[in-house]
Amino acid sequence: MPEGPSIILLKEECLPFLGKKVIRVEGNTKIEKERMANKKILFIKSWGKHFLLGFSGFTLKVHFLMFGSYTINAKKDRPSRLSLIFSKGEINFYTCSVKFLEEDLDELYDWSADVMSDLWDPKKARKKLKDQSDVMICDTLLEQDIFAGVGNIIKNEVLYRVRIHPESPVGKIPAAKLTSIIKEARQYSFDFLEWKRLYVLRKHWLAHNKKTCLRCDLPFVRKHTGFRHRRSFFCTNCQKLYV
DNA sequence: TATAATGTTTGAAC
């Protein structure tokens, strides 16, 4: 479920509830969920993989981690972590992390780091990468303070598109190539969004979970790379390793 | 059926 573009779709699906009052709250979360009862949804935002529902005086943050899911106006056959029930309709969150944020969101979040945001700033991303010269690009792409919203699928697809080996340290990658990585991190995320919207995301994967490189027909390397040990799928023939 | 995976936080261990 996660990765930034999926959260954009969730925001869209929740739009009918904007300005509407929560009349009942359910779920097995341990947070003080009752504080949302009889309160209106004042805004619906996201930052990377964080889904944010604004109430008067506080914000609900939902993070779906690896297995989280949600339903709108439908229920799953198991207890929800949190359900927000409106006079007409409901939002159910399952197996996710829910928390309240008390702070002003502008203090908490650097919106320019969110690849899906209108405020996304590639130049700032570039500056942050300067401090990561020894870190492999497969790890920095997953760094939420730099590329909020990018997950493992996006990582693999971006690196395949720009033909860069995931184990290349950031500092060894030529400037022009770094620029294309940063650009593609955003561009692929929007492609991901539109493909997911049409339920055709998987069939557009060029690298993630693939066995063979469609450019040269050689088998992909499948390896847990970097300090994060996340799966990378790559072609050593088509993706250049800078060392 | 067992395994591993679209992820992050926490706290133990060094």
Add this chain to the structure above:
DNA sequence: AGTTCAAACATTAT
């Protein structure tokens, strides 16, 4: 004290 790393969370597809 600062860094590193495994555990925990818990569903679903292969």
